[in-house]
Amino acid sequence: MASTLDSPAGSPRRVPHHSEASPGNGVRRRPAPEFNPFGAEVPSRSAHVIKQRRGVYQVVKSSQVDDAPVFDVPSVDEFYRDMKFMTALSSPGPVTTYAYKRMQVLEERFNLHEMLNADREQVGASVLACFLKCYSSVAQR
Numbered sequence: 805m806a807s808t809l810d811s812p813a814g815s816p817r818r819v820p821h822h823s824e825a826s827p828g829n830g831v832r833r834r835p836a837p838e839f840n841p842f843g844a845e846v847p848s849r850s851a852h853v854i855k856q857r858r859g860v861y862q863v864v865k866s867s868q869v870d871d872a873p874v875f876d877v878p879s880v881d882e883f884y885r886d887m888k889f890m891t892a893l894s895s896p897g898p899v900t901t902y903a904y905k906r907m908q909v910l911e912e913r914f915n916l917h918e919m920l921n922a923d924r925e926q927v928g929a930s931v932l933a934c935f936l937k938c939y940s941s942v943a944q945r
Contacts (some may be wrong), residue, residue: 825853851865851866852865852866852874853865857873858879858880859879859880860877860878860880862874862875862877862880863875921941
């Protein structure tokens with residue numbers, strides 16, 4: 805089955821159907837790129853060094869002590885302060901109650917979806933089971 809499209813010159817050209825698209829039908833395919841993980845060059849050594857400052861590992865551009873870090877990383881004190889703030893924010897009763905009730909609503913919605921689409925799920929599971937059974941019998945040959 806092929807469809808025709810009008811070309812700019814007015815003469816129809818044949819466009820192959822997806823079932824006809826194979827290398828023998830004149831359809832050009834891009835060759836698969838060759839991949840050799842061991843063929844790549846290893847980059848040369850950089851001037852970056854990992855240093856520990858105030859309890860945090862940071863990347864600096866050279867081994868000198870006074871170099872500025874490449875990335876601005878918060879200190880351990882800032883991390884624990886932020887973590888304590890987030891814990892205090894999520895600990896109050898109304899927040900946990902809301903989160904729990906929201907999870908209950910989502911679970912009920914999922915159960916309703918399962919109940920309404922159980923027949924579709926069973927058909928899909930039986931088709932999959934049939935495919936796996938046929939595939940295993942072919943693979944054993």
